[in-house]
Ligand SMILES: Nc1ncnc2c1ncn2[C@@H]1O[C@H](COP(=O)(O)OP(=O)(O)O)[C@@H](O)[C@H]1O
């Protein structure tokens with residue numbers, strides 16, 4: 257019935273120093289399981305309340321102990337509207353102890369493993385999506401991470417969104433992670449005194465000023481966030497709003513006011529970014545004086561720690577130093593340092609110091625909005641490809657962001673060019689795609705998310721059909737520093753290769769801190785990766801990474817018992833079936849097992 261092969265420790269064990277994951281280290285040998293598997297099944301006992309503790313089962317060999325599996329829809333593909341009514345409701349059967357997100361469950365049951373989406377989706381939350389039902393619709397539509405841009409909104413507003421997302425996760429079994437994005441101290445316009453936008457026409461004279469307005473905004477006047485602004489600019493400089501959406505020429509300076517002539521008309525949006533160009537180059541001296549993390553950002557970071565966000569995305573990173581600084585700050589203040597730091601690559605300096613920045617971070621964002629204001633637009637695609645490749649090489653998740661479906665802020669369908677752009681990001685196999693204004697303040701947030709979902713699924717399938725995977729490309733460079741890390745890496749590389757060659761249905765990875773799961777994800781195998789972890793926060797963080805379907809599950813050091821338990825739980829939910837071919841790896845027992853589900 258089930259055939260399984262196990263590479264594990266038998267007679268001779270090689271003793272190695274304990275790794276940072278405290279896993280027993282092993283040597284490798286080969287053992288063929290008898291055709292009648294040693295794996296046995298016992299039914300799952302129902303438990304009236306799910307265990308709040310993410311601790312491992314103490315009774316490691318007992319696959320009959322009350323068990324809990326938490327699973328997210330993340331990674332699942334499309335959801336039909338009629339399924340929404342049943343989505344994410346806790347199932348009250350004798351397996352009530354299993355909390356399952358029924359979106360993924362329905363997907364797996366209906367279309368099998370191959371249908372799951374590998375590319376992760378991030379939605380910026382704004383006025384269009386901050387209500388509980390709107391957040392739920394996004395989660396049902398495939399949102400893996402909710403992003404909060406601290407450039408906008410009050411802390412109270414952000415707190416209420418964070419709490420709604422948390423409630424959604426708790427009540428409906430989702431694992432949507434929260435990413436807080438810092439404002440940074442680059443120069444930007446004020447908030448237009450509450451207006452949604454202001455139109456600037458060709459030939460108009462506008463005043464940019466560091467003065468604050470007591471009451472309403474004077475006509476054709478824009479406040480600027482940086483005090484040194486009026487001193488720094490020169491008559492003749494070109495002033496670009498949002499990287500060129502609107503252009504002005506500086507014609508006169510009067511104290512704190514700078515008079516500018518509009519040369520390229522357009523819409524001014526609240527808090528739009530401002531850059532200055534002199535003789536065809538970006539004026540950067542001024543920016544070098546500004547701290548990457550402003551005093552307001554530090555307060556926001558403290559707020560993020562207190563509210564338990566999962567990721568902090570740092571705007572306008574210039575070097576690895578600021579990332580290291582923030583990481584030690586977080587390690588000292590947040591329990592267990594469980595907030596991931598994402599470096600936003602959106603400046604010339606961040607491209608210059610790309611490798612060291614990414615190495616220091618837990619992930620990176622190709623922030624094409626500001627990047628396109630700092631380098632010529634035609635250089636942005638090459639920069640994107642390089643950033644995606646470096647992240648992959650260094651095993652850090654990478655997000656492609658900004659203007660993916662910009663036209664969908666106003667229209668219900670994307671342009672062909674936008675679909676091509678999204679396809680390219682998926683084809684590069686970036687971990688995640690991000691919506692900005694489309695979900696924050698657009699008219700069609702759910703439709704925009706559905707476009708990301710369907711394009712991701714289609715391109716991923718095309719990629720697999722074309723068999724354009726690793727064999728034809730340069731192998732991944734080795735990254736592990738300790739011997740133990742090198743073993744994990746080799747195991748994951750081999751497991752992914754075996755998964756492709758054998759055409760397995762899924763890779764199972766048992767991981768406490770998520771590292772082993774990220775190593776499997778890095779290989780971008782053809783099949784989905786079921787990542788089992790013991791803690792809720794790791795489960796949420798894994799939601800950012802390509803191909804991972806994160807589950808929370810109590811498990812032990814005993815892989816056979818873990819597999820027994822997982823098979824029974826997933827089979828009882830109809831998420832796997834007898835005969836499915838699975839490869840299992842774990843960061844406790846460094847082994848690869850190949851087996852058919854009995
Ligand atoms: N928390 C918020 N409150 C109000 N509006 C928001 C919020 N977040 C985003 N927005 C709106 O969505 C737009 C796009 O979001 P985003 O790309 O994150 O910001 P930005 O345009 O400042 O880079 C913003 O310009 C703003 O109009």
Ligand SMILES: C=C(OP(=O)(O)O)C(=O)O
Pocket residue numbers: 405407437571602622623624625626627657658692
């Ligand atoms: C994502 C970006 O950053 P923000 O929206 O904070 O400007 C960007 O510049 O592309």
Ligand SMILES: [K+]
Pocket residue numbers: 405406407437438439440571
């Ligand atoms: K920001």
Ligand SMILES: [Mg+2]
Pocket residue numbers: 571602623625626627
């Ligand atoms: Mg930016």
